[in-house]
Amino acid sequence: MSITILQRSPQGMRSVKLRNGFLYTVATFLIALPIVAGVSGYYYANYKGKSATVEQATIEQWHSEIKSQWQEIELAKQASQQQINALAARLGMLQAHVRRLDAAGERILGISGIDPSEFNFGATPSVGGPEKLTNQANSNISDINSSFISVNLALQSREQQLNVLESLLMDKHMGVERYISGRPTTRGWLSSFYGERSDPFTGKPAWHAGIDFAGKEGDPVIATAAGVVSWVGKRSGYGLLVEINHGDGFVTRYGHNSEALVTKGDVVKKGQSISKMGNSGRSTGAHVHYEIIKKGRPTDPALYVNRKISKS
Numbered sequence: 001m002s003i004t005i006l007q008r009s010p011q012g013m014r015s016v017k018l019r020n021g022f023l024y025t026v027a028t029f030l031i032a033l034p035i036v037a038g039v040s041g042y043y044y045a046n047y048k049g050k051s052a053t054v055e056q057a058t059i060e061q062w063h064s065e066i067k068s069q070w071q072e073i074e075l076a077k078q079a080s081q082q083q084i085n086a087l088a089a090r091l092g093m094l095q096a097h098v099r100r101l102d103a104a105g106e107r108i109l110g111i112s113g114i115d116p117s118e119f120n121f122g123a124t125p126s127v128g129g130p131e132k133l134t135n136q137a138n139s140n141i142s143d144i145n146s147s148f149i150s151v152n153l154a155l156q157s158r159e160q161q162l163n164v165l166e167s168l169l170m171d172k173h174m175g176v177e178r179y180i181s182g183r184p185t186t187r188g189w190l191s192s193f194y195g196e197r198s199d200p201f202t203g204k205p206a207w208h209a210g211i212d213f214a215g216k217e218g219d220p221v222i223a224t225a226a227g228v229v230s231w232v233g234k235r236s237g238y239g240l241l242v243e244i245n246h247g248d249g250f251v252t253r254y255g256h257n258s259e260a261l262v263t264k265g266d267v268v269k270k271g272q273s274i275s276k277m278g279n280s281g282r283s284t285g286a287h288v289h290y291e292i293i294k295k296g297r298p299t300d301p302a303l304y305v306n307r308k309i310s311k312s
Contacts, residue, residue, distance in 0.1 A: 090148040094155060101159055179270075180225040180246060180304045184254055184290045185277065188215030191287055194300040200284050209298040210253065210291035211305070217286045219277040221254050224290075224304065229266045229274070238289065239281020242274050249296070255289035256281050 192212035199206035223244055230251065231243035238255035242262065245251050258278025268274055279286045292301045 087144065087148070090145070090152065094148065094152055098155065101155065104159065180250060180252065180292065181307045182224050182271075183213065183305055184221055184224055184252075184288055185213045185215055186220055186222060188213045188219060188277075188287070190214075194302060201282070210255075210289050211301045212287045212289055214285065214287040215277050217258060217276075217278060219286070220273040221257060221275040221277055221288050223268045223270060223272050223274050224252055225250075226270045227252075227268060229262045229264050229268060232260045232262060232264050234281070237282045239283060240275070240278065241281075244268060244274070249294060251293040253289070253291040253293070255291075256283045256287060258286075 190211060191214035192208060194208060194211050196205055197208045198204065221242070225244075225246045227244040227246035227250075229242065230245040231241060233241065235241045235255075238253070240255075240257040240260060242254045242257060242260055243251060244254075254275060256278055257275040258280060259276040260274070261276070262268060262274045277286050277288050283289075290301050292299050292304055
């Protein structure tokens with residue numbers, strides 16, 4: 001069998017005859033093409049399905065690994081934060097020790113009389129010099145913790161030593177401060193002596209257990225030695241009285257005040273203003289009645305008013 005195809009052209013009608021072999025070839029190709037396309041599509045779809053399955057499993061594995069890594073990072077952050085908190089707590093303890101040492105140093109300077117400019121506890125110490133790095137230039141947390149512990153122990157030791165030194169200096173200083181001497185006023189004049197005198201109200205002989213310093217109303221009355229205030233208030237004959245216990249059996253009394261500047265139990269320093277001069281009680285004018293009691297018995301204050309200030 002053959003097929004003739006007619007084709008018009010400028011030269012006229014042309015004919016093309018297709019033989020049986022060619023027709024068989026074309027028919028075979030047309031029949032095989034859908035089959036090949038179907039089989040190829042099946043295998044391609046099957047390949048893509050397997051590929052998609054592999055990729056999904058890989059993605060899930062990656063997600064799992066990332067999640068595990070994030071958990072490890074979070075645990076590391078928590079551990080680091082705990083270490084930072086511990087270091088911060090140790091640093092706070094060291095800072096507290098340093099503040100106590102500074103306070104003790106300031107107190108010792110005040111007691112000893114050393115020039116504060118020579119030991120300024122509020123300034124950073126002046127240090128310097130060439131340095132050479134050691135093999136342990138990079139420290140780890142364990143080294144830092146050990147250093148904190150060592151410094152903390154050293155600070156505790158220094159604090160104890162300073163407290164002992166302060167106590168010794170305080171004892172020496174208080175020995176000087178408790179030394180009764182000087183006048184109970186910053187100005188005024190001696191208006192009456194210790195001993196027998198004429199009573200200013202009756203004119204009769206009477207015993208005067210102290211000495212009087214006259215002045216102006218409101219003039220400062222000062223403590224003649226350091227001690228603890230043992231009485232503040234009115235007392236018969238004294239008016240408004242301030243009494244100070246200096247230890248070792250010594251007591252001083254300051255009478256006829258217009259106003260008290262201290263209260264019972266206060267610790268006062270030598271030369272501190274304790275009251276204002278007045279005219280309260282049995283008095284004829286503004287003055288301070290000054291008494292010294294030694295082991296329960298009055299003694300002449302003039303012996304102490306004129307004594308030199310102790311240096312030791």
